[in-house]
Amino acid sequence: METSFNEGELAFRDQVRAFLHDALPADIQRKTLRGLHLEKEDYVRWQKILYRQGWAAVNWPVEYGGTGWNATQKAIWADECARAGAPEVLPFGMKMVAPVIYSYGSEEQKQRFLPDILASNVWWCQGYSEPNAGSDLASLKTTAVRDGDHYIVNGTKTWTTLAQFADWIFCLVRTGGPEVKNQQAISFLLVDMKSPGITVSPIHTLDGYPEVNEVHFNNVRVPVENRIGEEGRGWTYAKVLLTHERTGIARVPQTRRRLEAARELAAETGDGGPTLLENPAFAQKLAETEIELLALEYTELRTLAAVSTGQAPGPESSILKIKGTEVAQQVDELHVEIAGYYGMPFVPEQFSDGFDGEHIGPGDAAASWLRYFNNRKASIYGGSNEIQKNIICKAVLGLGG
């Protein structure tokens, strides 16, 4: 057993720190640390800086432009990024569609799509969920009917995160008829958002931000060459990637940063008596959250260690999703408590960068509440926590049904 960094790893950490110190733009860092909304331009600017450094695609194979880092280096990178206040790289292009393309796409598709993802020239969004296909994704109804060398796509995707900025969408669509078993009727299709027949309508989340959308497809013509892999195999591709893409799902570094921020704020927050940090009930909650986070960190490290010795991450990694979101939500609640009354004012414009008025309340207290509201999503999306528990029951504990 060996859980401390060796010399090479420490040197790597210093190199990462130095890079982040020099390269991370101050305005983007400030927004990230304060939990303000980043604009599309902010994400793209940062990702292009990473691209120029050769560090944009941490997990990709080296041949397509990946870093070739081992699991420890990736963990160091994630940790240092969170500490420094670097924004997270949006997952849709880099972590979701790119692996499907390089694992199952044709040579032409790889050449056509991967370089633009790597360089953040193109913004992707994820079109899986539908109004009636959420947890039961395989029941999706959006159809793609063959018409010569095109598919005609009809249907509605929903909860599509940041589709308002997207150039392309990757979709699961139904290519098989009703007689085909769900899992064999689904194909993986890349669709240009500028195609005629696509309309995007915003949905505001409960923090008031249009974070998600409905994307409607009305007789949208999509070239057959935009299908990844074989017809009817899309479900398999999506599934395989879901269980393999575990890096960062526990979000330990991000949660730790917010936990530390809570500790600092609590030390400054009081009501004339002891500070909140000295309040036994609060201090205990903080400590329990920190302990849970530590447990999660080591559970994640064990998973990563297993992966690096060639074992595929098993369904046990559902733990990372469940605990990762639960601990993050606990930290959100600590921030809600710290903010107290000043979490209540709802003045969302004060959290966008152009706002030059005076903030209501100290610091970003009101942002804490909005963040808490917004982050209730974490236990719902990406396979809800209930669905993750079903997976553990069936695939790990052998509780059939």
Next chain:
Amino acid sequence: MDFNYSEEQQMLADSVRRFVQQDYDFDSRRQVVDGEDFFSRAHWQTFAELGWLMVPFAEEDGGLGGNAVDLLPVMEEFGKGMVVEPFLPCAVLAGGLLAECGSDTQKAELLPALVEGRLQLAFAFAEPQGRFNLADIDCRATRDGDHYRLNGHKSVVLNGGAAEQLVVAARTGGDRCDREGISLFLVDVESEGVTRRRYKNVDGHGAADIWLRDVRVAEAARLGEEGKALPAIEKMIDRATLAVCAEAVGAMDSALEKTLEYTRTRKQFGRPIASFQALQHRMAEMFIECEQARSMLLMAATQLDANGGVAPRAVSAAKSRIGRAARAVGQEAVQLHGGIGVTDELDVAHLFKRLTAVQYLFGSTNFHTARFMH
């Protein structure tokens, strides 16, 4: 033992329920919340006409009796409908202080206007440094002949934007956190030196931050004795805390009902999601929380009425337990709705936001647990 409402209380509950059903559906509410005042003046008139604004007051003050229990039927139904009209800050809290501490002249001048819906009041107590400690008051009132000069900053004053008169807690003596030395003043918002920043809260209720800079207030505008206001403030905040607990109980019942309804109709994997036992147990837990919360509400209300409106441990026990229930029921309602639960379009998301705010209004769960212990 009888935990039922009296006939009058039942009629009151029915009348508020009818209003919520007929005039306060989710879309109408949204228009109210998005309006200029963050509440509807027309609705406020209705409240006055139906006599609801008299509920918090004793008969000699022109009210209906003013028992703590009388607040429950109104507040519960308001909770179900997420009513944002300022019944709590204006009538229960500021009006309550006026009735509790005001002179006969002051009451005669203001209470009729209040119950007739012609006067908006707010109670400005919390300050940026003070969190939930009612004695942590730094706003100063210094003598200036037969006047006082008020200086200070009041945070998140409910109904502070719409109020015409403020009841302000200010220090005439002592230091931050001293129990002695706190006085109450009626301050006209048009007075020189009053500035307000109005905003809407996350739950749709209107509020304001208010700054007082050398505001001249006549001695006649002081409510009650100089320096002795804290017990009355605590009494009225406890009453308002009970009211907000009742609102929470109504909001939780509504969140549970909507969750039951949704999970019975929402189908995944070919069947209603309510058929999954994992979710059934979660809803059973929500139900248990609602019931425990209701028990604490009735406990505290009857304790208040049996003890002349002073039952701090009972109120804190109720607020602590109901705060925990509000957290659990709100979060679960959202979770069981899935994606739609975190959208602004869904009423349950707004119930969740109000259920979050009620956990912190007049002291967090943590604060009230500690107050219960000491």
